[in-house]
Amino acid sequence: MTDFDLTGVFPAMTTPFAPDERIDHETLAENARRLERAGVDGLVPVGSTGESATLTHDEHVEVVETVVDTVDVPVIAGAGSNSTREALELSRRSVDVGADGLLLISPYYNKPEQAGFVEHYRTIADAVDVPQIVYNVPSRTGRNIEPGTVELLAGHENIAGYKAASGDLGQISEVVERTRDEEFSVLSGDDALTLPVMSVGGDGTISVTANVEPERTVAMVEAAAADDYARARELHHELAPLNRHLFVETNPIPVKAATEIRGYGPGRLRSPLTDLSPEHRETLDSLLADLEESRAESLGLEAAEGA
Numbered sequence: 001m002t003d004f005d006l007t008g009v010f011p012a013m014t015t016p017f018a019p020d021e022r023i024d025h026e027t028l029a030e031n032a033r034r035l036e037r038a039g040v041d042g043l044v045p046v047g048s049t050g051e052s053a054t055l056t057h058d059e060h061v062e063v064v065e066t067v068v069d070t071v072d073v074p075v076i077a078g079a080g081s082n083s084t085r086e087a088l089e090l091s092r093r094s095v096d097v098g099a100d101g102l103l104l105i106s107p108y109y110n111k112p113e114q115a116g117f118v119e120h121y122r123t124i125a126d127a128v129d130v131p132q133i134v135y136n137v138p139s140r141t142g143r144n145i146e147p148g149t150v151e152l153l154a155g156h157e158n159i160a161g162y163k164a165a166s167g168d169l170g171q172i173s174e175v176v177e178r179t180r181d182e183e184f185s186v187l188s189g190d191d192a193l194t195l196p197v198m199s200v201g202g203d204g205t206i207s208v209t210a211n212v213e214p215e216r217t218v219a220m221v222e223a224a225a226a227d228d229y230a231r232a233r234e235l236h237h238e239l240a241p242l243n244r245h246l247f248v249e250t251n252p253i254p255v256k257a258a259t260e261i262r263g264y265g266p267g268r269l270r271s272p273l274t275d276l277s278p279e280h281r282e283t284l285d286s287l288l289a290d291l292e293e294s295r296a297e298s299l300g301l302e303a304a305e306g307a
């Protein structure tokens with residue numbers, strides 16, 4: 001079993017596309033290197049933010065392989081599906097090209113019962129020997145993974161964490177409570193809730209915002225982990241307007257526009273996703289400019305350079 005610390009900041013990477021909609025592997029690698037330099041703790045390609053729903057299985061694995069070959073930090077590959085057999089195939093193929101761990105969205109559309117979730121995740125964990133993260137996002141899947149189900153799954157040696165994207169802080173706190181005796185990480189899946197989740201015992205974030213503000217996201221999570229909540233709150237409030245705006249339309253529409261505005265590659269999306277509306281893009285442009293203007297002061301870069 002691959003051994004790495006499942007705490008800190010793990011950007012949910014975007015997948016850049018060339019004008020012909022093929023994957024832009026050069027930009028993908030550049031973004032992976034940029035995020036690694038910013039101090040993130042790992043990378044998560046081909047999740048929801050990576051438009052996995054529009055990738056073929058071969059493309060999916062190629063994206064994972066590019067990221068693995070580019071960076072030294074752990075790579076946690078999105079590999080979920082609403083079919084256990086398909087998720088198992090993607091998991092195996094991702095690990096074969098070097099993924100250190102797996103992020104597994106809960107089966108969507110067919111809406112299994114809680115027993116179905118247990119069977120699904122245990123089947124993959126029994127067959128693939130890397131750390132795996134249970135991903136709960138009811139707004140996309142139509143079904144909630146209940147805290148008791150997460151507690152059952154946390155006892156498996158390969159089920160190492162939980163990505164919490166329900167928006168229900170009470171439920172997330174209960175998951176932390178129920179899994180405290182296991183070697184098990186609870187990671188925020190909502191950027192707006194990263195600090196609240198950490199305040200009740202969470203271990204970090206799988207973050208959309210970190211694609212465009214990785215240093216600030218890392219600084220906030222590190223401050224919270226060190227119990228410096230005054231500093232963490234300051235950074236949380238600096239990021240809050242961007243956190244909200246990156247979800248004003250369906251993810252990853254706004255974050256793809258944000259990476260383009262910042263010069264991190266093309267903002268193209270695959271259909272049926274559409275470009276960010278002009279009024280939302282104007283606001284996003286202003287938010288990113290304000291964050292860039294305050295970057296040095298916020299992160300203490302001037303003091304560091306003068307030391």
